[in-house]
Amino acid sequence: MRPYELCVESxxxxxxxxxxxxxxxxxxxxxxxxxxxxxxxxxxEACTNSIEHAYGGQEGEVRICCWAEGNEYVVRITDFGRPFDPDSVPIPDTKAPLTERNIGGLGLFFMRELVDQVDFASDPIQGNQVTLRKRRHAEF
Amino acid sequence: MKIETTHLKRCDLVALEGRFDSNTAPDLEKVLRDSMDEGVYQIVLDMESVEFFGSAAIRVLIMAYKECRARGRGDVRLAAVPDRIAQVLDLVGILPLIETFPDKTTAVGSY
Incomplete structure (x- = not known):
């Protein structure tokens, strides 16, 4: 597949x-x-992060670029808002009783659980990039 | 996305349809809050036609469950959860904690 890109307002x-x-x-x-x-x-979840946290309600652009690389499908989400530090996000306790649950950190948790690799990069020119890699398991 | 509440004798049955992401989760929160503000703390969510249930919707679900437990000793129960949504709820350890039923009739009858 050819790489292709979608740009939307935040x-x-x-x-x-x-x-x-x-x-x-x-x-x-x-x-x-x-x-x-x-x-x-x-x-x-990555785009929600860009819109809600990186831009925090301010105007901005979110770019979504998708391509295939070997047996992986790659999605890169770029924004130009506040840089995101994944280490600052609490890890949700998925074993705690619901009445004691803190409800933060679920978005990042899902990103990490649902794809094979998640990478974060921040650069003043390139913007903040989240790269999601999902391996294709089916054989053709 | 569509949400429809039916008031029943022992609980509110809330039928959900479509995508529940960060954009639409506030609508779900409002509907559940309406039930709780009317003093209903036993709520069944009919999930049969849900296509997507992201972290924002899960936060609303946990919030409503906690509030029903705290304010009225009730809870939120789920009916007809599609497999993919069930897997997502399972990832965050919700499924063993929230009661789920194969269909809305059984879920409503459980109260």
Whole structure:
């Protein structure tokens, strides 16, 4: 598949369109429907982070770029808002009783659980980039 | 995304349809808050037609569950959870804690 890119304004109302875009690319890359769902959800969480935390309600651009690399489908989400430090996010306690749950950190938790690799990079020129890699398991 | 609440004798049945992401989770929160503000703390979420349930929706679910337990000794129960959504809820350790039922009739009847 050719790499392709979607640029949207920083608004949660674009999440549904982003999900469709990521899923289309994942199907082209040959991912199973289960894998498509997983990478779509991870990308949704990454974009939500950009919109809610990096831009924090301010105007800005979120770029989503998808491509296939070997047997991997790669989604890179770029924003130019506040840099994100994944180490500052608490790890949710998935064993605690619900009445004692703190409800932060779920988005990052899902990103890490649902794809095979997540990388964060911040650069004043390149912006903040989250790169999600999902391996294709099906044989063709 | 669509949300429809039916008031039943022992609980509110809330039917969900479509995507529940950070954009639409506030709508879910409002509907559940309406039930709780009316003094209903036994709520069944019919998940049969849910396509997506992200972290923001899960936060709303946990919030409503906690509040139902704390304010009315009730809870939130789930009906007809699609497999993919069940896997996601399982990842965060919710499924063993929130009661789930194969269909809405059984879930409503459990109260």
């Amino acid at each position: 608004s949660l109302s674009h999440l549904a369109a982003i999900a469709e875009f990521v899923a289309d690319g994942a199907r082209q890359a040959g991912l199973s429907e289960e894998e498509v769902f997983a990478v779509q959800m991870a990308a949704d």
